[in-house]
Amino acid sequence: MDFSLSTLSEKFKQLASSFSVKDGESVLGIDIGTSSIKIVQVKEVKGSAVLETYGEIALGPYANAEVGQSVMPPPEKIGEALKDVLREANATAKVGGFSVPLSGSLINVITLPTKDHADLATMIPIEARKYIPVPITEVALDWFVIPDEEAKFLSPQGGAAKSDHSTDVLLVAIHNAVLAKYQLVTEAAAITPRFFEVEPFSMGRASYEHTTAPAMIIDMGASSTRVYIIEFGIIDVSHTIGRGGQDLTLSLAKSMGATFQEAENIKRDKGLSESEVGSAALDFIFAEARRILLTYQRKEGKAVSQVVLVGGGASLKGLKEVASRSFDARIVIASPFEKLAAPAFISDVLKGAGPSFASAVGLALRALHQ
Incomplete structure (x- = not known):
């Protein structure tokens, strides 16, 4: 297997793959998270990356849990979920790239x-x-x-x-234990892994316009929030904040006397506009991210050019306004689907879903040239 770690500099060495992309061949980007699996299928047409289909499936029901909850089902169940989302999205490709969490x-x-x-x-x-x-x-x-x-x-x-x-x-x-787990998943789903890539690099490829200045990526997952500062394709800083979208849902459920699923639906539909509880939870996450950023700036003598919000939590309505209270740098909500050619009539849908698919889109883009 090979692993890509260069996303900002074309001069970084690329590993040779044992596979090659044929003209017009469809490829997949597959992002397996703790609460869901995201897939993106693309192909190259006249030099452009064209979106063919995409999809997401919650992992909670595969582990007797609710949609939106962070779970750890066995590899065979993850493989089953991957097969299901590929079928539901009418994906036809059988090869692609997989993201690997930085923790692995x-x-x-x-x-x-x-x-x-x-x-x-x-x-x-x-x-x-x-x-x-x-x-x-x-x-x-x-x-x-x-x-x-x-x-x-x-x-x-x-x-x-x-x-x-x-x-x-x-x-x-x-x-090796991480790769062994992915092998079981790919076998269960009948997908050939073309490569594995450490998650922040696939996110970075699809999430923002690169400059010579470092950028901070805040990946708002279900169980935790991961903070990266990346410069020239190198992770200068990585930090995990032990709160994520699931904690926000639990706070809403407790304050409203609602079930987890009811609170999850309210969070997705209304965002932060009507919930001071949710805003307080996010203030904690952004305060920690700001502390990480200030420590980096003091140590390195450099300022970041932008703070990029990715992950499922980044789709929350009102999030950008909450984040702007904690940072002086420009706040960017990732729009990875803008890297792909797609029908104009679904542009609003893709923009809303985009932050969740940053890693999957980045993987698909690399798979086209692998």
């Missing part, structure tokens, strides 16, 4: 005292042992050379100059 991987930027790529291939497996807190035999290891022009921007202002004879390398390891 280990990522480091390391500096090695050589410019010779042959030396790097020998040194990296040995050097990796210093950075990976598990036996090398328990992970799938990969690495990418960071070009010098990008590497110099990644150093903190005032930091020590890098030697002309050294090389910065992006090192990634994905736990």
Whole structure:
């Protein structure tokens, strides 16, 4: 398998796949979360990525839970859910890319005292042992050379100059246990995985316009909110806030004396406009994200160009206004479907659904060129 970690710089090395995309072939982007599975099917037509279909299915019912709840069904059940959403969306592709959560991987930027790529291939497996807190035999290891022009921007202002004879390398390891789980899922769904990609990178590919300044991505999931600061395709900061959309629903249910499902429906229909309870819960998440951002800015001497909101929670009505109270940077609600050609009459629907599909769209875009 291969793993893509470069999303902002075309100069980052791409791994060769054992598959190749045929002209006009349909491919899938598959994002398996804790509360739902999102799929996007695209194909290339005259140089443009064309949306063919997309779909989402809740995982709660596959684990005897409610729609919107965070669950951990066994791989066979996830595979069953994947088959169901592919059927419901009339998806026909049998190959695609899968997202891997950052929690299932280990990522480091390391500096090695050589410019010779042959030396790097020998040194990296040995050097990796210093950075990976598990036996090398328990992970799938990969690495990418960071070009010098990008590497110099990644150093903190005032930091020590890098030697002309050294090389910065992006090192990634994905736990074999994670890949084994995905293998069971893909077998159950009869889908061939073309590649696996660490989630923030597929999100970044589809969520915002890249500049030379770093960007903060806030991924609002069901069970937690993940915060990333990404610069030149490198994750400078990653942090998990232990609250997500599920907590917001539970707060609403408690305050209104409603069931989880009733509160989930109210949250989706009315958003934050009529719920001070929901607004207070989100204020906590954004206050934590702001603290992370300020710590980064003090340490690195850099300001982010934008704060990008992705994930299911980012679709809430009124969210952008709540977020703007915590950040000075521009707030962007991800619109990943804008990267794809699609009928104009569904543009509003796609815009509303977009934040949930950031990772799936990013995976599909990469799958076209894999």
